[in-house]
Every structure is written in structure tokens, then in C-alpha cells.
Amino acid sequence: MIEFTQADPACITEELRLLRAQLRRFVAEEVLPHGDAWEREGRIPRSVFTQLGRMGLLGMRHPVEHGGTDLGPVASVLFAEELGRSGYGGLPASVLVHTDMSSTHISRRGSEAQKRKYLPRIISGETVVAIAVTEPGAGSDVAGLRTRAVRDGDDYVINGSKIYITNGVHGDLVLVAARTDAQAKGSRGISLFIVEKGTPGLVVARELDKHGDRCSDTAELFFDDLRVPATQLLGEEHRGFYAIMDNFQNERLVMAGMSLGASARALELTLDHVRHRQAFGATLWDLQATRQKLGLLATKLWSARAMTYAAAELEARGVDCVREISMVKVWACEVHQELVHGCLQLHGGAGFMVGTPIERITRDARVQTIGGGATEVMLEEVAKRL
Numbered sequence: 001m002i003e004f005t006q007a008d009p010a011c012i013t014e015e016l017r018l019l020r021a022q023l024r025r026f027v028a029e030e031v032l033p034h035g036d037a038w039e040r041e042g043r044i045p046r047s048v049f050t051q052l053g054r055m056g057l058l059g060m061r062h063p064v065e066h067g068g069t070d071l072g073p074v075a076s077v078l079f080a081e082e083l084g085r086s087g088y089g090g091l092p093a094s095v096l097v098h099t100d101m102s103s104t105h106i107s108r109r110g111s112e113a114q115k116r117k118y119l120p121r122i123i124s125g126e127t128v129v130a131i132a133v134t135e136p137g138a139g140s141d142v143a144g145l146r147t148r149a150v151r152d153g154d155d156y157v158i159n160g161s162k163i164y165i166t167n168g169v170h171g172d173l174v175l176v177a178a179r180t181d182a183q184a185k186g187s188r189g190i191s192l193f194i195v196e197k198g199t200p201g202l203v204v205a206r207e208l209d210k211h212g213d214r215c216s217d218t219a220e221l222f223f224d225d226l227r228v229p230a231t232q233l234l235g236e237e238h239r240g241f242y243a244i245m246d247n248f249q250n251e252r253l254v255m256a257g258m259s260l261g262a263s264a265r266a267l268e269l270t271l272d273h274v275r276h277r278q279a280f281g282a283t284l285w286d287l288q289a290t291r292q293k294l295g296l297l298a299t300k301l302w303s304a305r306a307m308t309y310a311a312a313e314l315e316a317r318g319v320d321c322v323r324e325i326s327m328v329k330v331w332a333c334e335v336h337q338e339l340v341h342g343c344l345q346l347h348g349g350a351g352f353m354v355g356t357p358i359e360r361i362t363r364d365a366r367v368q369t370i371g372g373g374a375t376e377v378m379l380e381e382v383a384k385r386l
């Protein structure tokens with residue numbers, strides 16, 4: 001198989017290059033032989049989390065004093081890129097929801113007691129985390145969520161429902177966003193709660209069947225008088241919306257990273273295919289149109305990659321870069337769409353057959369411009385800051 005290499009930006013240090021080599025071995029040995037079976041099962045096994053935990057890769061966004069390595073957003077992008085490169089989109093979806101989209105709320109806003117209780121097992125992969133924000137009636141418009149949490153003595157009682165929750169079926173902790181102040185309008189009056197699986201009233205209503213990312217589990221959840229102690233409130237009461245917005249920076253960077261990796265993989269598969277496929281007395285690669293098409297796609301991928309690492313580096317330096325990360329989420333995920341469709345086209349009928357890697361990668365790509373802030377929502381974030 002051809003390896004499509006791209007020169008690294010300066011923020012990818014020697015330490016990160018070693019980490020990447022370790023991840024490539026892990027993907028080759030522990031993911032590729034099993035990926036198709038995981039797709040059929042609709043989940044990745046728990047052992048993937050514990051193996052990544054043993055490799056020290058689940059703690060890159062967590063503080064050293066709680067067992068993490070605190071390597072920051074550039075490392076997260078690299079991690080996402082390599083998992084994305086596996087060509088099984090459900091793998092990075094499940095793992096990155098755990099590492100960058102949910103558990104980071106605990107290390108950023110959790111109490112000392114919550115950090116001590118939960119972070120060590122999150123970092124080892126023994127506890128898998130989900131984040132439950134989206135509802136049947138509120139997706140892009142997070143401020144429209146309706147799930148209620150009402151204070152009752154030393155507890156909160158939660159009622160409502162959530163949809164499309166990654167790791168919601170097989171995960172162990174669900175971070176639930178609920179409205180704690182019924183009078184407050186929109187974004188005000190939302191709080192986050194740490195809910196342990198098995199708590200009475202937390203119901204996995206359905207395991208959802210998806211078009212792509214089939215090896216990540218996705219749930220519809222119901223909360224039926226779900227009672228949690230007030231100590232499970234995560235961060236400040238009524239300030240959950242702002243915590244969610246803040247953490248979107250991580251989420252969007254790793255989604256861009258996933259797209260970069262999956263795009264690189266699609267390009268590799270296609271370069272390999274066109275160099276062997278015979279047509280009109282030569283290979284597809286011998287046709288100038290093929291070469292120029294792939295040249296342009298590789299150029300766009302490079303632009304997305306350069307932007308993504310540049311934005312991760314800004315975020316690492318603590319620069320206000322909501323605009324830049326929104327741009328990156330748009331560009332890396334939109335280039336991903338164009339690239340997989342161009343690559344599938346060059347596979348001809350073979351690319352349309354269920355079970356070929358390019359067919360799977362193309363299906364998995366589709367969610368990237370929807371989840372974690374749809375392209376249009378991201379462009380609004382950019383436009384607001386022009």
C-alpha cells in the first residue's frame with residue numbers, strides 16, 4: 001500500500017512523532033484485523049479503551065496530578081488523525097467522545113472529589129464516558145434543550161430524553177445537560193450532571209442504526225425521574241451552556257483531525273487503485289485527468305491540515321481562536337466530503353460495493369459536516385467574528 005506522506009508543521013514535535021509511530025503500530029495490529037467484525041457488532045470492544053489507556057493515550061487532555069499527560073490540543077489532533085486514518089470512522093468517534101468531547105468537562109470543571117473519583121479510571125479506559133446534549137427537539141440549537149433537572153433536597157431529579165448519544169449504549173458515565181432554571185431563557189439555566197450507568201431512571205431506549213461510523217455505539221436515552229445526588233452537579237449550576245460551548249473547541253479540532261486522517265487514507269487507497277487499474281491500454285494513473293484530480297484533492301487536504309494544526313497551536317497557546325477553529329471544522333470536514341467522493345469515483349463500480357474500504361470511508365465521512373456543529377452553524381460563528 002502506498003503511504004501518502006505530508007510534511008509536518010513545526011508544532012509536531014519529536015515526542016509527537018514517536019507517539020504517531022506507536023499509534024500506527026496499534027492501528028495496524030489491533031484495529032485493521034478486527035474492524036469489519038466491530039462494524040457488524042456495532043461497537044468497539046472495551047479492550048481498545050484499556051489498551052489505549054495502557055499506552056497512556058487516554059489522558060492527553062487530563063492533568064498530570066490525576067494521572068494524565070496534559071499534552072494539549074496539538075496532540076489531540078494528531079491522535080484523531082491517526083485513529084481516522086484507520087478508515088473505521090466509528091473508532092475515532094467512540095474514542096474521541098471519551099477523551100476530548102466528554103471527560104474534559106470533568107478535568108476542566110469538576111470538583112477535586114469528582115476528579116479523584118473518576119479521572120483515574122477514565123484515563124485507564126476502565127470507565128468510558130458519553131456526553132448527552134442533543135435532544136429530539138434541540139440539536140444545533142443547544143439552548144433549546146428541554147430536559148429538566150429539579151432540585152429535591154440533596155438530590156436533583158432529571159426528566160427528559162436525549163438522542164444520537166455516542167457511547168450511550170455501552171459507556172459507563174453519561175454527562176447530561178439539563179435545564180435547572182425553568183424561568184431562565186435560552187442559554188441561561190442549563191447545568192451538567194455526571195450520571196453513572198445503572199442509576200435507576202436512566203434508560204437506554206434504543207441502540208440507533210446508522211448510515212456510517214457503524215462501529216461506534218449510538219443511543220437514544222430517557223430519563224424517568226432519574227435521581228442524582230447534588231454532588232453529581234458538574235461545574236457551576238446554570239452555567240452548563242457556557243461549559244459546552246467552551247469544550248466545543250476540543251470537539252471541533254478533533255473532528256477536523258479525524259477528517260484529515262480518513263481523507264489521507266482514502267487518498268492512499270485511491271493512489272494504489274489507479275496505479276493498478278487498467279483502462280484504455282494503460283492504467284488510470286496514466287490519464288492526465290486522474291493525476292490532476294488527485295493532485296487537486298491532495299492540495300486541498302494539505303490546506304486543511306495546515307489550518308488544523310495552526311488552529312490547534314493557537315488553542316494550545318491560549319489565544320482566543322473560536323473563529324479559526326470554526327473555520328477548520330468547516331474546511332477539514334468539507335474537503336473530506338469532496339475528497340471521498342472524488343476517490344470513490346475513481347474506484348468505479350468497486351467503490352459502490354458494500355464492504356470495500358472506500359465505500360465505508362465515504363459513508364463514515366458524511367456525518368463530519370453535521371455533528372459537532374454543522375457547517376452552516378460553524379460559518380455563522382465565523383461570520384459573527386468577521
Ligand SMILES: Cc1cc2nc3c(=O)[nH]c(=O)nc-3n(C[C@H](O)[C@H](O)[C@H](O)COP(=O)(O)OP(=O)(O)OC[C@H]3O[C@@H](n4cnc5c(N)ncnc54)[C@H](O)[C@@H]3O)c2cc1C
Binds near residue numbers: 218374380
Ligand atoms: C453519529 C452521531 C453521533 C452523535 N453523537 C452525539 C453525542 O455523543 N452527544 C450529543 O449530544 N450529540 C451527538 N450527536 C448530535 C449532533 O451533535 C447533532 O446531530 C448536530 O448538532 C445537529 O443537530 P440536529 O441533528 O438536531 O440537526 P438540526 O439542528 O435539526 O440541523 C439540521 C441541519 O440544518 C442546517 N442548519 C442548522 N442550523 C443552521 C443555521 N443556523 N443556519 C443554516 N443552516 C442550519 C444544517 O445543515 C443542519 O445539518 C451525534 C450525531 C450523530 C449523527
